[in-house]
Each structure stands twice: as structure tokens, then as C-alpha cells.
Amino acid sequence: MSGCAVERNESQQKGRLYTPMRSILLALFACLLAGAVTAQQEIPPQVTIVVISTGTEEDHLNFAFNTAVPEKEAAERFERLLRYGGWQGRLLKVRTESPKSQTGSMLPPITDVIGRARNVIDRRSGGLPVEPFLRAFSDLDTFEIYFLVRGDMPFQGLREWTTRDLQVRLIHTPGVYRYQVRILRHAADVDLSVPFHQPVPEQTPQQVKHKQTGLGWRIAGWALVSLALGGLAYLVMRWATRHSSRLPASTQRHESTREG
Numbered sequence: 001m002s003g004c005a006v007e008r009n010e011s012q013q014k015g016r017l018y019t020p021m022r023s024i025l026l027a028l029f030a031c032l033l034a035g036a037v038t039a040q041q042e043i044p045p046q047v048t049i050v051v052i053s054t055g056t057e058e059d060h061l062n063f064a065f066n067t068a069v070p071e072k073e074a075a076e077r078f079e080r081l082l083r084y085g086g087w088q089g090r091l092l093k094v095r096t097e098s099p100k101s102q103t104g105s106m107l108p109p110i111t112d113v114i115g116r117a118r119n120v121i122d123r124r125s126g127g128l129p130v131e132p133f134l135r136a137f138s139d140l141d142t143f144e145i146y147f148l149v150r151g152d153m154p155f156q157g158l159r160e161w162t163t164r165d166l167q168v169r170l171i172h173t174p175g176v177y178r179y180q181v182r183i184l185r186h187a188a189d190v191d192l193s194v195p196f197h198q199p200v201p202e203q204t205p206q207q208v209k210h211k212q213t214g215l216g217w218r219i220a221g222w223a224l225v226s227l228a229l230g231g232l233a234y235l236v237m238r239w240a241t242r243h244s245s246r247l248p249a250s251t252q253r254h255e256s257t258r259e260g
Contacts, residue, residue, distance in 0.1 A: 046065065047065050047137060053148065064112035066110060075094050127197050128177055134181065135192050147176070
């Protein structure tokens, strides 16, 4: 990933930052274009988005198309993404070139975009900002979003969401949150809103009835236990009364004298 080269120190960091990020994007597309598509995603994504949480104010915000697109269009897409996310950011690089496959052969050219944005991922929130990407790439049919989060994150974000307009599905591995997205409709009334956190499923009447039935059985069980303990106490007291009435008369007189 390149830095914003306005000073010499930033220029020196350009190679160190830009090259690894570009390698990640090109490696992803080399695998996809070579046919290494997972069973869960039968259709290759038209664009792959990579967001890297750095733990500082600026996160890496990058994406690459699976084909060559006009670089002006790619740059406008980045600006559109910033607007939908409400993020302050800067575009660093747009380039079109041919990646190499695993065998070393040249693949068709692709266009990739490298940029940065402030506070794309808020780790304390427990969620990930999926919706801005849905809106910025809503004209496409399929794409993937990779959120790379270093360190711990109390994740409570979106895991799965399906409507008549779109499908969103999370594949989670430690440190990597990979969303597979399919836009099913491109009409004017398409609804691309998704929850920030995964909704808790509402219980059906049958589930509520089952829960109430279970609670009823527990209450009945407690009542039976209480009755049993009460009955046992009554029997013990009755046995003690009978036992004391059967004591020898001398013992009873002795007890009476001692009490007197």
C-alpha cells in the first residue's frame, strides 16, 4: 500500500505499504480467475473488497475488479463508498494490470483501487459496516468483502441476511470476516438496508408455548417437592408424638418431676 507521498518520509514508506496490499489483492484475484472458487460461492465475485483494521485512526480500504474498468470510474466508486460510509478518506492508487496465475502465466487485466479511510471499523461496536458497501456496489450482481481485524473483537455483527433483493452470508475465520454478497434485484425500489448487528430471532407461538409448558412442569415439580417435604415433616412429628406417648410411666414421672 502506498502512503500519501507529500513528504519524503511518506515516499520512503510507499514501497513497504503499497506492495503487500497490492499483493493481497492480486493473490485473491489470481485464485478466483484461475478457478479456485469455493463451493459456497459458485459464481466468482465481480469485485473483491479488502478492509484492514490497523488499530489506528486510518484503516486500509481497497478493492479490485475481476476485469479492467475505466480508472476514472474506479476512482469515482471509491468516492461514492466514502459518501455512503460517512468516512473521511483519501484515494492513493488506481491501476490496471495483468496479474499472474499460480503457474506463472499472465491473466486478463484487472483494475484495483488502493485507499485509506478513517475509522471504517469500530471494534468496540462489535459490528462491521456492511451496508455502505452494498450501496456503493449495488449495480453489480456478486462481490465479496473481507474485513481483516487484528487482535480481539467482541463480534456481534451481521452473520446472515436474506431478502427478495439480496443475500449476505458471513464466512468467519480467526481475524478474517468474509462476506459473500449477491444482489438479486436492480430495480428502483430495491431495499439494501441490513442490520448492523445480527437480529435475535423472535420466538414462534409454538416455541413460547413449549417454553411455558416447560416452566409449568418445573413449577409443578417444585410444588410436588414442597408437598413431599411437608408430608415428611408431618409424619416425623406424628411419629415423635406417638413415641413419646409410649414411654414408661416411671420415665414420664421422672420427666415431670424434673420439669417441676
